[in-house]
Amino acid sequence: ASGNEQGILYTRLSRKHSALADFSLQSFCFSSEFYRNLFATGALAEGIDGALCGSFHQSADTEEMRVLDAALAPVPELARVLEAAQAAALLGIDQPAAGYWFPRSGWLHPAAVCRSLASHPRIQLIGSTRPRTAPGMLGAARQVNYRSGGLEFHEAILDKPPKISIK
Numbered sequence: 075a076s077g078n079e080q081g082i083l084y085t086r087l088s089r090k091h092s093a094l095a096d097f098s099l100q101s102f103c104f105s106s107e108f109y110r111n112l113f114a115t116g117a118l119a120e121g122i123d124g125a126l127c128g129s130f131h132q133s134a135d136t137e138e139m140r141v142l143d144a145a146l147a148p149v150p151e152l153a154r155v156l157e158a159a160q161a162a163a164l165l166g167i168d169q170p171a172a173g174y175w176f177p178r179s180g181w182l183h184p185a186a187v188c189r190s191l192a193s194h195p196r197i198q199l200i201g202s203t204r205p206r207t208a209p210g211m212l213g214a215a216r217q218v219n220y221r222s223g224g225l226e227f228h229e230a231i232l233d234k235p236p237k238i239s240i241k
Contacts, residue, residue: 077184078184079183079184080124080181080184081181081183081184082129082181082182083102083109083126083129083179083180083182084102084129084131084176085098085099085101086098087146087174089138089141089142099152103152103178106179109124109126109180109182109187110178112187112190113125113126117190117193118182118186118187118190122183123182123183123186123190124180124181124183124186124187125180125181126178126180127181128175128176128177128180129175129176129179130156130161130165130169130173130175130176131173131174131176132169132170132171132173133171133172133174134171136172139155139172139173142155142174143155150177151177152176153174153175153176153177154174154175154177155172155174155175156172156173156174156175157172161175
């Protein structure tokens with residue numbers, strides 16, 4: 075887990091259609107359903123390990139909200155544009171700005187999610203180990219594809235973590 079006490083589940087909306095925007099939306103929809111199932115089965119405790127209670131994200135970009143309001147109209151279960159007064163009525167607290175309401179989003183306790191997933195009978199947790207690489211793969215990357223229950227998984231094994239720069 076990240077070490078953070080809470081994480082938020084939402085997606086960043088884009089008015090431009092692209093593979094990344096599609097991936098983000100599909101990832102959000104999958105994740106929301108996945109975590110909803112963990113709460114429904116008791117693997118996570120609602121209100122303790124998280125809650126999919128929705129989230130509101132303020133925005134000052136009125137042009138983007140205008141465009142996305144029309145695009146989101148057919149799928150209000152994904153997100154909706156709310157004026158400040160609408161958001162205040164929904165949330166029960168004054169809002170200084172309009173923004174996006176994500177009804178299927180919410181918050182999670184990352185450590186609880188990790189504990190829940192690691193408790194699966196087909197997962198063995200081995201602690202106090204160093205990162206490993208596949209033999210003969212130094213300086214290279216390998217992609218492994220496998221299918222399980224109709225889902226396809228991809229893993230990449232690298233000899234060192236990727237470099238990340240923030241500008």
